[in-house]
Amino acid sequence: MSIDGRDIRNRNPDVQWHVSAFQAPRSGADPTGQVRRLQELRARILYDNGRRPGFRDAAGAHVDDQELDYGAWHFVARRHPDGPVLGYIRLSTPATGELFQSRAYLGEQQYEQLLAAEGAGVEETFEHSRLVVEHRARKLGLGAYLNAVAIGAAHYLGAKIMIGTSGTRDGQDQFHGRFGFHPVPGTRCYVERYTEEVVILLHRTAAGAGEYTDLVGRMCAEFPALTSGDLGVPTSGDLGVWTAGGLESRDAPAALVQAAVPDGDGWQPVLLEPNHAADYAALTALLESGRVTAVHDTITAQLAELIRCREPDRRYAGAELERKIEEQLAGVEAWAYGSWVWYPWSGRLVHVLPRAEYRLVRTDRNREKIQRPQQRGLLDRRIGIVGLSVGNSAAVTLALEGVGGAFRLADFDELSLSNMNRLRAGVHHLGVGKAVICARQMFEIDPYLDIEIMTSGLTETTMAEFFHGDRAPIDLLVEECDTPYVKIAAREYARALGIPVVMDCNDRGMLDIERFDLEPDRPLLHGRIGDLRAADLPELSDQEKADLILSMVDAERISPELAAAFGEIGRTLSSWPQLASDVALGGALVTSAARRILLGSHCASGRFYIDLDTLIAPEYNTATALDGALT
Known part of the structure; x- marks a missing residue:
């Protein structure tokens, strides 16, 4: 008997599925x-x-081997018309209702009562x-897409209700729940063949599909096109399979869809712990949303490193390391351990250790210099x-x-x-807010950070x-802005609150420290x-503002190159020179x-220079004597 079928494609522009449908003969012929x-x-x-x-x-x-396959509709999915089969789903019609799995599972009486x-009626029930x-x-x-194909077909063929059995261990029942399926009370029990509880x-169908x-x-509307025509019987090669390889996520939620254009504004990651029901549901919904572009899962390697950090005197390997990892997991499936972090601006979904363990491993090699x-x-x-x-470098280094x-x-x-001569960013960041870029970079170092951003900058109204x-006051201010008003007003505010201020001028390695926490009456900028106040700045002329900036940075101590540049700004230079190394x-x-x-270590107020032009000089060369001995 000829098997009719026609390919249909997913209209998602990023992922296309080719689904072939056929109804097997009721006679059992194959x-x-x-x-x-x-x-x-x-x-x-x-x-x-x-x-x-x-x-x-x-x-x-x-x-x-199931007799129920004969007379049922079979839907087979590939990425390409001639590619290997990647997924499959079956739809059984009332014609084989006496063979339904759900009927055998419930028993005749309970099934009819349901x-x-x-x-x-039985003629309106599909499985x-x-x-x-x-x-x-x-x-x-693919899982969500195939499910929609089968449910759409049932709707087209006149189903009033659909019924089926579902596993529960990996949240399959929750996955079907998003299609409008609900569990029948009192039907959940353990089934040996599936090694899990089934419901x-x-x-x-009248209630929609969630x-x-x-x-x-x-899919309901396209079902006639899917089953029309006569494209012949697929050959045995069509049922080849995609061999195992790549990322293994055995028990992960249903699916991942290729993402759309990366987010230009988002800066907050989404943290999901799949051991919590709500996060599991959110993770599954995210994976099926079309917004995730890549999954990165190195949790096993992270667990191995966690064990090495805790027991540096041991070198676990092979079966012994696997045993230690299983002990750490304590019965939790590896895929569900820790957090999955979704970065909406890149579409990446990354699996990391729980907060405390993540930070223990990430900062393990800080020890002795910074103790636990x-x-x-x-x-x-x-x-x-x-x-x-300039502050981006400080922010990222602080996070690191x-x-x-x-x-x-x-x-x-x-x-x-x-800006890209000194700010570490890619060309895809052009036009993106600097606060957004910085927050993204920091969250990609430590997704557990608490970050707030103010894209309006620091003004009189936002000070x-x-x-x-909203959460807590700051403990320390790093001031790296160019605006004289902000430089002074921020220090006035910090002094009133007893907050220390640190500033780098990226010229001659100048570091400025003001310990307003220890010296509440300390004059601003030493x-x-x-006695100039921020409120006085609007009254200053342009020349007075330029002189103010020079006094802030100590004009007599700036590098010759920067000193020469000031007179050229607006004439041959668009702004003052800055280098990435500085x-x-x-x-x-x-x-x-x-x-x-x-940390309360000694760090006094003052202005300090770590000038490499000076420090990398012959008189500081500690290898001079050795060099002479070798010659």
């Missing part, structure tokens, strides 16, 4: 071996490397089952950073070193091409919000601006000073 190959495909996926041993016989063959309670997807295709949204699910109502409606109690103390502090061009666990970032400006915030050094100096201040 002249082409198509049904048998589908049964083998299903059994191999369900066997899942031994998780469900009932789908493999003593001879090692994968077996899922249909009667729903006001549905869908055996949704299987190759592991690598689960991350491309009966029910779907009323979150997927639109997609199911589209000190590390924990630093993570309890909140740092405010104003000006995120674990100096501060909470940050408040302020900058009104967007990244321009000329109080910046220093106090007295270099006299900015990177400044980030290191700010971080070192902030760490000392927040």
Whole structure:
């Protein structure tokens, strides 16, 4: 008997599925071996490397021989028309209702009572089952798409209700719940063959299909096109499979869809702990939303590193390391351990250790320079950073070193091409706010940070919000902005609150420290601006403002190159010169000073120069004597 089929494609522009449909003969005839190959495909996926041993016989063959396959509709999915099969689902019609799995599971009497309670006859009841997807295709949204195809077909064929059995261990029942299926009370019990608890699910077609109502409606409308025409019987090669490889996420939620255009504004990651039901549901919905572009899972390697950090005198390997990892997991599946972090601006979904363990491993090599109690103390502090061009280097270095666990970032400006000589960013960041870029970079270092941003920058109206915030006041200010008003007003506010201020000028390695926490009456900028207040600045002329900036940075101590540049700004130069190496050094100096201040180490107010032009000089060369001996 000829098997009719026609390909249909997913209209998602990023992921296309080619689905072939056929209805197997009711007689049980299988002249082409198509049904048998589908049964083998299903059994191999369900066997899942031994998780469900009932789908493999003593001879090692994968077996899922069911009479219910004959007379049922079968939907087979590929990425390309001639590609291997990546997924499959079955839809059984009332013609084979006496063979339904749900009927056998409930027993004749309870099954009939259930249909009667729903006001549905056997001729209006369809069963869908055996949704299987190759592991690598689960991350491309195929499970949800195939489910919609089968449900849409049932709607078209006149189903009043749909019924089926569903596993519960991996949240399959919750996955079907998003299509409008609900569990039948009192039907959940353990089934040996599936090695998990199974429940009966029910779907009323009149109620729509939950979150997927639109997609199911589209599949319902396209079902006639899917089954029309005569494209011949697929050959045996069409049922080849995608071999295992790549990321293994055995028990991960249903799927991953290729993402749309990266987010230009988002800066906050989404943290999901799948051991919590709400987060599991959110994770599954995210994976099926079309917004995730890549999954990165190195949790096993992270666990191994965690064990090495805790027991550095041991070198676990092989089976012994696996045993230690299992002990750490304590019965939790590896995929569900810790957090999954979704970065909406890149579409990446990354698996990381729980907060405390993540930070223990990430900062393990800080020890002896920063001890564990000190590390924990630093993570309890909140740092405010104003000006995120030069300040970006400080912010990222603070995050790298674990100096501060909470940050408040302020900058009104967007990244321009000329900023990229000193601000570490990519061309895809052009036009993106500097505060947004900085927050993203810091969250990609430590997704557990607490970060707030102010994209309007620091102004008279936002000053109080910046220093106090909604959560807690800042403990330290890093000031790296260009505006004289902000430089003075921020210090006035910091002095009134007893907050220390650190500034890097990225010229000659100048580091400025004002310990208003220890010296509440200390003059601003070490007295270099006299009694001038921020409120006085609007009255100053342009020349007076230029003189003010020079007095702030100590005109007699700036480098000759910067001194020469001031006279050329607006004539041959668009702005004053800055180098990435100077900015990177400044980030290191700010971080070192902030760490000392927040830990209570000695770090006095003052202005300090770590001038490499001076320090990398012959008189400081400690290898001179050795060089002479070698010559």
